[in-house]
Amino acid sequence: MFGSRLAWLVPVTLTLLGLGTSIQTAKAENTNNYQFSVDYSTLVELDFNYRPDLEIVRATITGESTTDAPYGLDFFTSNTYGKLQPVEDPSIRRYNFNSDPSVFGLSEEPTLFDVYYGSGDNKLFGRANDRAEINLTEGTIRGGGTITIYDGTGIFKNATGTITFTQQDRLDPSGGPSRGLATLNFNLQTPQEVPEPAATTTLIGTGVVAAGLQIRKRKTEKLKV
Template sequence: MIKYIMRSHNIFLGSLVFCLLSIGANTTKANAQTIYPFDVVYDTEVTLTPIPSTDVSKAFVSGFNSDAPYGLSNFSSINNYSRIDPNTGNLVFVQDATKFGLQGLPIGRDEFFGSGDDKLFGRSSATAAFDFINRKLVGSGTITITGGAGRFSGATGIFNFSETESLNVDPTALLRGKTFLSGSFQTPQQIPEPRMGATLFGIFVIGISSILRRRYL
């Protein structure tokens, strides 16, 4: 009788351990991705401000499109740094001034936002060529999405873009034009596995069965 009780007890403990391990497995979450295509045209304004005693300018870009996808009607790119490449004659834009040998300047960033909490954050790089015949500045580059807010928290992705702005005889004057973006971004989606209720019920049934067997045998 004692041996039977001990054997039943061991069976119960073994079943309990198995069920607890099953709880740990069943409460894990599987990762999935929600993908958002992003193709939009923003009306943009660009300001170039020379940094004294350097050949570098600081650029600020803002954009707007009331019909932009996902309510991201506004775009801004701050703390960009531009310099003419002597080999090509093109403007090079970066968001880390140390690439131009300048220290202590803030790192740039891009942001897409609207009237709500949903936002996208990113980093960009670009080049632009002077089209003096048509009096335009023609550029292209990429935006790497590094995060977000609201339903776009944890977003990642890549946007390619091209842009054109009308040139002005005043190099510090506001440049107006359009930016064409194309790409996609994705956000992580947590999918819960089956709940542990059934497992806990199984533990209860095993325990009651073991007790009843010891009592009536």
């Protein structure tokens, strides 16, 4: 009795297991990945009058790609807070920058962010954590760090990932914005649209119904005997 029932249940069980495996595989492959690099001409503005009592500045950096950027990300604007770090050389100023004001004890200030954009629908939003060194003797600003991406629009809707960058600028002798060049390396992920599970659900439901009918049929045949 059990042998005949098991012989019938094995292929059904294997079929359902196969469907379950397919579902798990689909779930594991539902991410779009984007990796690319872009060079941007930059303009750096530092507001040293923001909080001189705490040696904290406000920084705004804008960029325009030197060539057409992938996915239309031809421009960016980055806003951060910067805290002066101790250094022995009086000709050097080192700053740590962050979009989060609480990092520097500014609990009542707004959290800032970066935006990467162009003329189309694609945008990226991120928050920066970086460093820079101002060399007054050489007249340069050198820096680098990481931008953590937390969202986007267009093909970058719900994007996550990071942008790492290096940057070098020339100090403006008149004290105006400094011009330079930054190289940004994008490593992004977005959730991939997956088909509605209606077809798979229907197949599994059909299999379960069929299993129930077969069991019922066998019980009926036994009673007749």
